[in-house]
Amino acid sequence: MPDFTPFLVSGLALAATYVLSAVGIVVLYRSSGVVNFAQGAVGALAAFISWSIVERGGPESLSWLAGVAIAALVSLAYGRLIAPRLVSTDPITRAVATLSFALILLGFMGYLWGEAPRRLRLPTDTMSFELLGVRVTLTRAIAFGLGVSVTAIVMLFLAHSRMGLQMRALANNRELSAMLGVRVFQIDGWAWVISGVLAGVSGVLLGDLQRLSGQTLTFAVIPAIAAAVIGRFASLPATVAGALAIGVCEALLTPVPVIGPFRSATPFIFAVGAMLWMQRKPVFVYR
């Protein structure tokens, strides 16, 4: 029976990155109705920028900040320049548009940096402490801490701040909100920024914890979306729970013989399970 504890620890850190990404997806979907398939790609960009800065001798401790900032900017650029041109189309078209954005970013990163195996190194990698008999790097601890605190901050923000209220109004009924004087365009912009920041942080952490690869990080959007599916794209607590479950499950399967190499299909299983669960009662045409 393999010892699961180290995998549990790394699983929690991994899960935290999924939480960050998934929260970004749900917040953006709730305020703009767009499922952002490019969440992973934007995060990957942040990770690569961060890595490049260090490669060229820049300050390690601030490289990630630059990466996250770029992620927020790129996300905002999409939200301000491209998303408005699609606002009158159906949700699928808007989601597929983000997919094309992901393709563009994927090609861009492949062109500039290629797929050579790399690891993003953060200064906190070398610091560590002992917990439950397992060595925990500071990076992992920060990842987990960020996952928890950011979720809490976002939930408090949505529930208690003025902008949070406006975002919730937008999610509920966009046109009505506009008529009531909510600055739809501005609020939307902020939603894209928040989503970009979360994508950036998640990307940088994943680039450190797993691998700095355009393909891997871009498709890390899959577990995030699976978590969002579990939360039905509406409930943040359920999304967080889903992301935690997926991340921990994935990590815990690593040492298991036979199934281990296929653990990356975990989000898929969870998503299908969630969908089947959602259909257990028949839905009527007119609710």
Add this chain to the structure above:
Amino acid sequence: MSLVASSRLPLREIAVGASALAALYLLPSFLSDYWLRVLISVAALVVASLSVSVLFAQLGMVSLAQYGLLGVGGWFALRISHGAGAPFELALLTGGAAAALVGLIVGLPALRMRGLYLAIITLMMAGAIQVLISAFGFPDGGTGVLGKSTGARVMMARPFLAQSDPAYFRYAVVVAAFCYLLVLAHLRGRPGRAWAMIRRGEVCALAGGVHIVAYKVWAFALAGFLAGIAGGLLAGGVGQLDGSAFPASQSIMLFALTIVGGAYSWFGPIIAGLMLRAFPALLNEFHVDGNIATMVFGIGLLHALMTAPQGIAGQLAGAFRAVGKFFKGNGGTAA
């Protein structure tokens, strides 16, 4: 030039298609070996693109897994061909059936929900297929469940009538033509009418007695079958398939290019197949990075979504109509 269910038999399109087929018959003599093999792959990809376009044009369904299902079809075709020495046609059909089945099993939960969930689940399906294929690889003459050979890799046995490259090219074109006819038969029959009702509105379909989920399943099975056939064709053309050549991004690219080529037109999948295979080959000749192609395709899709849902084929058709009107207008009275 519409791929959308229409009562008229598209006689004009069939005539164009027939003459195109005749031209294609003569084509191999003009091509280098390399480009002949590229076009064989193009033929397979045209069928794959057709599978994407049937789903999208008929029902607005987005499947991001079709290239993955092509891989599944190719896997089964290879396994049957190597393992049981089955004739090529049987291998092809097995691949088609297998891909249809796999697609259905995985897609079924999402077929009863909003279209967005189908896009999501097929994206994940593509990811899962990527993991499985890179882990298992493709059968190449060995024994055991996976059919992996320990010695030299065996090429897939080509059809009896089509051993050489030029002959196989013509064979592939014929198979592609059959696939088109299969789709046409669907459009003019019960499924096409039911799909049209569903497209008009859920309420319209239900009041008309259409079992919406059943017909969505039918469409998805058809699309899976076509993708599987494409996989078998590709396997036969290249001789073997590469386990690392089925990343999820390929399925996304296939979808993107089908939209860019024109999902609503008969000609669209042909443009898509050319772009997916011939364009990167062209870039290769000029030593341009393949990632540029990815970026261009992403931009193309974005542009298509924002401005021209009919795609290149639609714009070409529009251009032809405009030219036609210009000439008619010159004749005096308005058309």
Add this chain to the structure above:
Amino acid sequence: MIEINDLTVLFGGVRGLSALTASLPEPVTGLVGPNGAGKTTLINVLSGFIRPAKGSVSVDGKDLKGIPVYKRAAFGIRRTFQNEQVVENLSAADNVAAVLDNVPTDGQPRRTLIAKALDFVGLGAKANVLGRDLNAYERRMVEIARSTVGSPRLIMMDEPGAGLAQDESEHLRQVIRNVHRYCGAQVLLVDHDVDLISATCAATLVLDFGSSIAYGPTPDVLADPKVRTAYLGVLEESA
């Protein structure tokens, strides 16, 4: 024969239908009432789009509860919609064929059945015209043709008379009057055009606030003071 028994439909706190009970045997029955009275709600319950909170509804003796929505057309429940639902890319004949695919045919060749249906509504010459090339009235006729194929029991028409020219209105009345003789189906006609109702319906059910306020022979019902009040409001004495 439509039997409605204690039918209640709730939309959150709003009572779409409130303990509605009625028996509708006539070949052509009118269904009228002010906006929000529950007319479309009742039709949607019969179509299966809305599930009632309480009560039941049966057609020709069969309770509709057990019949899934997509099977109701085959059972014999058809309707036309306020916003016409003709498929633009299909010809008129194919539009009818699309429904014929799903309902019992009595062995006759499909082409004949479709031609008969289109002739009945006067669109025999336009069988191969695409939906998008038909005008609004022709589309409504296609919807009616669709609803008459394959042994229908009940055809519900939701405001078919809206926005019609005089001759079209006349033709519509003829068609509605002839439906029962042509295919044996009962017609339930919802419309605001009181003249249309008077000209075609032997009996009329009046709804207000989700329940029945009158039912009987059409001229009597329309003259009923309760109905006039509900429809036209109370005449206020000027101060």
